[in-house]
Amino acid sequence: MTAVPLPAFIAVSTLLFFIGAAGVLMKRNAVVILMCVELMLNAANLALVAFSRRYGSVDERGSVFVVFVFVIAAAEVAVGLAIVLSAYRNRPTVDVDELHQLKG
Amino acid sequence: MDVVGLLIFGALAIGIVGAGLAVVFVDRITAAALLMAFTFLCNAGMFLLLGAETIAAFQVLIYVGAITVLILYGVMFTPQGDRPYALFFQKQTPLAGFLVAAVAAPVLALALTFRDPGIAREGGGDLQPLITSIFGDYAVPFELASVLLLAAMVGAIVLVKRDEEDAK
Secondary structure (H helix, E strand, C coil): CCCCCHHHHHHHHHHHHHHHHHHHHHCCEHHHHHHHHHHHHHHHHHHHHHHHHHCCCCCCCHHHHHHHHHHHHHHHHHHHHHHHHHHHHHCCCCECCCCCCCCC | CHHHHHHHHHHHHHHHHHHHHHHHHCCCHHHHHHHHHHHHHHHHHHHHHHCCHHHHHHHHHHHHHHHHHHHHHHHHHCCCCCCCCCCCCCCCHHHHHHHHHHHHHHHHHHHHCCCCCCCCCCCCCCHHHHHHHHCCCCHHHHHHHHHHHHHHHHHHHHHHCCCHHHHC
16 A cells, blocks of 8 residues: 555644644644644554554554553543543632642 | 545545544544544554555554543533633733744754755565564563553552442
């Protein structure tokens, strides 16, 4: 399957990554910010797999790091949601602009 | 074959970018979560197109299955309404858009002008190289990752658990 050139995959990955970055910067709901972080992780996965498959004759190990990214993403979303729920219990909001108890 | 591959790639790319944009710009949060799952599915299709079947299977299992369910759980347990009051002095959206565009433009230009040296490998599954790497060179990081998952599980339980006094 070498029909599609590698730069096309990298371009899609770049677009998805920066869409996620824009979401993280613009959204105020903590759950939506977590979703956008997942989008960014997925974009990185796409770039890793694309390079790993196309340069497989040199080194095939990019896919291994994708497995580690899966693990990190699962841990991150579990702990992140736990933090959001526990912050929501202390103060009934998930708006990151209103969670400013740490402000000096 | 080439044309079919390009068509599939185009459909998947439109799905990924369109659904990703919708996640950011749609207002209904449940719809955003389901669109995020659709983005993950299209990404699994990309992995299949690249010939990484094992990663595509993991993607469907972990992202489309587990993480989407977790996010929906978070949506269900938190209030999703309008903002209680407008924060007039925090208009970060134009600045954020400008910053992202300023960083994204050169990176995208770099990605599109990237010259493929054309040392593509032949077909074949990715299971064997993946497994030989994980259980060979990366055995210790793999075990550490399982410890990390255990720590995250315990941490999530501790964070969400109610105190005894609160329960009464």
